[in-house]
Amino acid sequence: MFVTRLIYFFVLFITTTSCDQFNLYGQAGQAYALEINVGHPVQKLNVLVDTGSTTLAIASYARIDSNKYFHADNSASLFNIGKEVQAKYSQGTWIGNLVSDFVNISTLPEVPEVKCDIALITKSHKFFMNGSGWQGLLGLAYLPVGAWGENVVVGSWLDSVEKALNKAMSFQLKLCGVRSSTNATHYGKLEMLDDNTVSLNHNVEFRTPILRKRWYEVGVLSIRVITNGNKSMNIIESNLTKDSDDYLNAYKETCVKLNEEKSIVDSGTTNIRLPDTLFGEVVEELKNAAASAYILILDGFWYRGESACWPEPQEWSLPSIAVDLLSADADNQYFTLEIPPQNFMRVVTAKNNSGEGGSVSEFCYKLGFEAGGKETILGYTAMEGLQVLFNRSAGWIGWYPSDCGPKARVTGPYNFSTSLLSLCQLTQPVPDVAVSIKAAQWTLCAVSIIAAAVLIYLLAPCVKIMIQTPLPMSQQISLSQAALVEQEAT
Structure with a gap:
């Protein structure tokens, strides 16, 4: 009996610690999912934890592939805002109703339960993956890339948290990838940190500035294949010195192309997405390397x-x-993410059927790169094996090695002979002011004040007549907000 209890204790301890x-x-190719509690009583x-969008959006209807969804009628704390909102992603769209309700994340004890805007998805197209184990996404980007609707500003869960705590918050992603080569399930950790804690974190040696606070838009300067210890690529000839004009021109051509549309860090995207021509060059080198190693693919x-x-x-x-990122410390500095093949040769199926009669083991992989037209996206393939710290208010993203996952590295800093902001035609980093719901509220407040002033000016003659000739009480009219909206609508 004692031995049984001891075993039970250790199992419970290991499970709790994990x-x-x-x-x-998450399952292969489906990003990283987090469990949240919504409504009262809790559902x-x-x-998905998504740094490529802003809105908390969850399914509110049963789908062919899943009967799990949020039952709005079962939440006594839900408030229906009565607005239709929608969102479009690089893959998939949805339409939904805007509500507000309580959200709590039990694995983030430092974050209180907050009431925030939620989009209840009522209709979607190519948004939910078949067999996905998730029912929506938690957007962690800035307000400008939130869902939209007519005459409505959709707030974010992060803004509601900052308002409740009355301080700016950062968050950190530690994405570990799969547990072993025989398992396709990946795992990781989301942490919330206040800015005082972030400032004391001396592990963050490498920081890249957030150039625009919409998505987490950064300066990706180069994508290179590391061959024989040299970070070279056929677009930048290895016999060119760093200070030569030819090298600078080749580097400029690459980094301008990488940032032509936008370069973002997006945990909701699986692959590293590159402009079409650069994708072809990277893949050709990898293909040749595989052929040289007698790997037939x-x-x-x-x-x-x-x-x-x-x-x-x-x-x-x-x-x-090798992925070069602009450094936040100086505009002529960069650092490099070194991403091993275990990241981009992604496990999508791991079936070990050895010992079972009549069955065959199967281990399948997909390439973690894809052509992206003109945009560059560092999906979670570029983040696994690293810890990535998003300091929203200060406007930078920190990168440092992780204690789990593939053996990715961060090296540098490296100096350039000229300003990389100028050479690569990058946007100047935004000032250290958070783009949040408060900005929208102040904007709406200013518009309301101006509208009220115009209204008072227009009604002044009527008020003067009313003062001179008082009307009977029964004929007084209401100038409530609802009445004004109704008049404007007509």
Whole structure:
């Protein structure tokens, strides 16, 4: 009996410790999901942690692939704002109703329960993945990329948290990837930190500035294949010195192309998405490296997102990828993320059927790069094996090695002979003022004051007549906000 209790204790201890350490989980290709509690009484839902959008949006209807959704009628604390909102993503769209309700995240004990805006999705197209274990997403970006609707500003969960705590908050993602080569489930951790705690974190040696506070838009300067220890790529010839005009011109051509539309850090996107021509160059080098190592993989894997499968897990000997990011410390400095092949040769299926009669083991992989037209997106493939700290108010993202996941590295800083902001034609970093719901509220307040002043001016003659000739009480009219809206609508 004692031994049984002891075993039970250790199992419980290990389970509890694991739950405390990691609160993000997901299946292959489906990003990282977090469990949240919504409404009173509480309904538990899983939402993707998405730095590429702003709104907390959850399903409010049953779908073909899932019967789990938020039942609005069961929440006594829900308030229906009565506005229709919508959002469009790089993949998928949805339409929904805007409400407000209480949200609590039990794995973030430092964050209080808050009442915030929620979009209840009523209709969607290519938004929910088949068999996905999540029912919505938690947007962690800035207000300008939130859902939109007519005459409505959709607030974010993060803004509501900052308002409740009366202080600016940062957050950190530690994405660990899969637990082993025989398991396709990935895991990680989301932490919330106040800015005082962030300022004491001396591990954040490398910071890149947020150039625009919409998405987390940063300066991606170069994507290079590391061959034989040299970070070179055929667009930048290895025999060119860093100070030569030819090198500067080649570097400029690359970084301008990478940032032509936008370059963002997006945990809601799986792959590293590159402008079409750069995607082709990176993939061609990786393909040649695989051929040199006698790894036979068909073109469909490299260029069309198809899976490649083997009867046993693969230990990849391909070269790593170097991603240069603009440094926040000086505009002629950059640092480099070194991303190993374990990141971008992504496990999508891990079926170990050894020992079972008549069945075959299957381990399938997909390439973690894709063509993105003119935009650059560092999806979670570029973040696994690292800790990424998003300081929203100060306007920078910090990168440093993690104690879990692939052996990604951060190296530098490296100096350039000229300003990278100028060379790469980048936007100047935004000032250290958070773009939040408060800005929208002050804007609406200013508009209301101006409208009230105009109204008083227009009604002044009527008021003067009323003073001179008082009307009977029964004929007084209401100038409530609802009445004014109704008059404007007609």
